[in-house]
Amino acid sequence: MLRSELFTDDKVDLKVLKERALGMRWAGMPEGTIPLTSADPDFKPAIEIREAMTDFIKGGYFPYAPDALPGLREAISGSLKTRKNEDVPPEFIQPVDSASACMHAIALSVLKPGDEVIIFDPVDLLFGISARYAGATVVYYSPKHENGHWDFSDLESYVTDKTRMIGLCNPHNPLGLLYTEDELRTIATVAAEHDLWIMNDEIWSDIIYSERPFVSINSLGPELNKKTISFYGFSKGFALPGLRAGYLYTLNAEAFETAMHRCYDLAAGVDYLTQIAMKTAVTDCWYWVDAFVERLQSNRDYLVERMIAMPLLHAPKPEATFVSFFDVRETGMSSQQFADYSKEHCKVALVPGTVKWFGPGGEGNVRLCYSTSHAILKEALDRIEAGMQELAGRL
Known part of the structure; x- marks a missing residue:
């Protein structure tokens, strides 16, 4: 076709x-x-995803799934590099049952009651929900956006001794906006100077139009991303919302282990059928x-x-x-x-x-x-x- x-x-x-x-x-x-x-x-x-799931069902067996099917982490790692210029080793990628579960796992991994989280306003409701779920206080920050550029010059003024994390939605929902490399560098620098975590939402990163390229904060390199934890979901770019398919990734080994354990606190992992859909998507679609x-x-x-x-x-x-x-x-x-x-x-x-x-x-x-x-x-x-x-x- x-x-x-x-x-x-x-x-x-x-x-x-x-x-x-x-x-x-x-x-x-x-x-x-x-x-x-x-x-x-x-x-x-895509038809390849539907056929792969159908073939699995026709086999008639539904065993427990591993943390990740053989080759799934490697396929995701390769697509992150080729599609988004993100260097993430396979061992730092964890399939999770939905992007929203990733957000809750990240929040529970790094936040404690009384912490503050800076959230750009407006933004998807799940940033606030996940922060409050971990007992943190949401601090709304409304950066100006004029003539195609964000102005983060006053971001640092929102940081207090209680601030623990910044929430980043890139591309931005609901505004439909992207961030330039310089804008992301400003955010990452503020976070690094104040030892803050960054929860980086890239669920929309495949739906990019021709006027501007997508730039991931992870492409700035490991020095500025020591405390960045990112996640992705298959609901938007691959049209698989009902499968609750996503993955979490970071270059911080300690944070990765903690987040993995939090994922298991929230759910028992991603089912076999969903992992087949995920692997087929990033491999063939x-x-x-x-x-x-x-x-x-x-x-x-x-x-x-x-x-x-x-x-x-x-x-x-x-x-x-x-x-x-x-x-x-x-x-x-x-x-x-x-x-x-x-x-x-x-x-x-x-x-x-x-x-x-x-x-x-x-x-x-x-x-x-x-x-x-x-x-x-x-x-x-x-x-x-x-x-x-x-x-x-x-x-």
Whole structure:
């Protein structure tokens, strides 16, 4: 199959999605409502992954899985080097049952009650959840982002004698932004000078558009990453959210051992079937990821073009991820009010930029996931535009 044929509109199977995609997704919505909510792809994963899992099931045996299948750590290590310029030996990579479990394991490994964690605001809710789970206090930090650059000049002023860790989401969810090498060096230098850990989230690092490259903080070298613990999940780039597949990695041997033990405190490891999917993904399916990103970039460009023409809404252009965090303040509504209006009036479900989901810095914005077919995205934007035109006529 040609790459251009992998993500055509007919590849989104709404019949199956409406049976299986529960929660805030297709199976959890009233009939007729389009859910552009959870950051889950509407597309099926690569055929190689599905066939590898099917072949294993046909074998009829389901033994206990090892910590890592033979060759899995090596395959991940190779992909980190070739795709992201990260030098991570296989022995410092641990498969974990989801990126969120990685976050909890990292937090429990390095934090104690009373510690402070600096979290960029807004950001995905799991940073705050994992820090608080370990008994730490969240310190929200809202760096300015203007003209394509972050300003971290005041980051150090947020460090106190209680600060223990900085949370880094790269690429950034929900803003869809990347970090330059200099910006990452600033963060790493502040952390090193104050002996802070860095929890480095790279779950979105495969969804990168053509304007700017992805730079990992790990590519700065071991001296600036002595206390960096990173993690990755297969839910975004490989469309495998329900398998709870991820891995944790660091160059700090002591921290790696501690984090591994914490992983086992939280769960008993990654099941055999999921590890087969992980190994197949990083070994055979990068062509699929690249084609997926092409589809997503087309969706992103269409979304931004449509949003520019709509009254009352302002949508920046994401550099990465497949979510748009757009400004709704001109409507006079709060984030929650707008999300309610969109769901009830436009029949399009979105995620409000409330404290619950993204921290206090998300207020006035709403997140839209555009990892779906062009036809579904067009219908959703048609509905939102009609709702905005009606609303603008009343203001």
